Amino acid sequence: MGIGNERGIELFKRAGALKEGHFRLTNGNDGIHYVAKDLLRENDDDAMREICMGIAQDFANFKIDTVIGPESGAVKYAQYTAMFLSELTGRKVVAIRARKSNDGQKQFYIDEQDLRWVLCRDILIAEDIFTTGKSAAKVVDLSTACGGNVVGVGGVWNRGAVTAEDLGVEVFIAQINRQYPTFEPGEDCPGCRNKVLYDMQFGHGKSLVGTHPLAIAQ
Numbered sequence: 741m742g743i744g745n746e747r748g749i750e751l752f753k754r755a756g757a758l759k760e761g762h763f764r765l766t767n768g769n770d771g772i773h774y775v776a777k778d779l780l781r782e783n784d785d786d787a788m789r790e791i792c793m794g795i796a797q798d799f800a801n802f803k804i805d806t807v808i809g810p811e812s813g814a815v816k817y818a819q820y821t822a823m824f825l826s827e828l829t830g831r832k833v834v835a836i837r838a839r840k841s842n843d844g845q846k847q848f849y850i851d852e853q854d855l856r857w858v859l860c861r862d863i864l865i866a867e868d869i870f871t872t873g874k875s876a877a878k879v880v881d882l883s884t885a886c887g888g889n890v891v892g893v894g895g896v897w898n899r900g901a902v903t904a905e906d907l908g909v910e911v912f913i914a915q916i917n918r919q920y921p922t923f924e925p926g927e928d929c930p931g932c933r934n935k936v937l938y939d940m941q942f943g944h945g946k947s948l949v950g951t952h953p954l955a956i957a958q
């Protein structure tokens with residue numbers, strides 16, 4: 741079921757959303773692969789649809805009333821997934837968003853007019869990329885606090901070996917399960933070892949300009 745690693749990664753490559761090079765990652769480590777998830781959404785609507793059909797197929801045997809997508813990346817995935825679930829099951833499935841608060845606390849909330857789609861409803865949380873799974877876990881808790889019954893979490897790419905337990909759910913299915921290694925900057929990192937310049941467009945390479953010989957402003 742679902743689309744699987746091979747097809748999923750092919751779609752990311754087709755959309756130009758899987759980069760190879762030398763990247764400084766958010767956690768301070770280096771990587772030689774970078775998933776530029778926004779590019780898939782921006783460049784390849786057909787790929788998004790195919791991935792969301794995979795998610796919908798994986799959850800078609802569960803009773804789902806509402807798909808919730810955490811802002812901002814997952815909203816469109818939630819919409820397509822709800823649309824395909826409606827098609828596959830012949831039941832009305834609604835998509836809503838979990839909004840991100842603007843206070844810098846990285847908390848989520850649900851618009852008041854959308855709460856009726858959560859209270860006493862069976863919920864699927866749809867997320868795009870799972871690195872730590874923290875955002876999805878927060879939306880699971882939020883949905884439960886709003887009176888929803890969270891059936892599971894579905895998503896696009898689990899690149900952090902996130903588990904259902906990490907998310908606080910029984911069922912967690914990602915369409916792609918592939919973890920790329922990350923390295924301590926230095927001799928362990930193939931990019932550093934081979935003196936590959938840091939990517940200035942993706943990741944945090946830019947922040948190293950002036951302090952690292954492999955970080956050169958373009």
Ligand SMILES: [Zn+2]
Pocket residue numbers: 762770771923924925926929930931932933
């Ligand atoms: Zn490196």
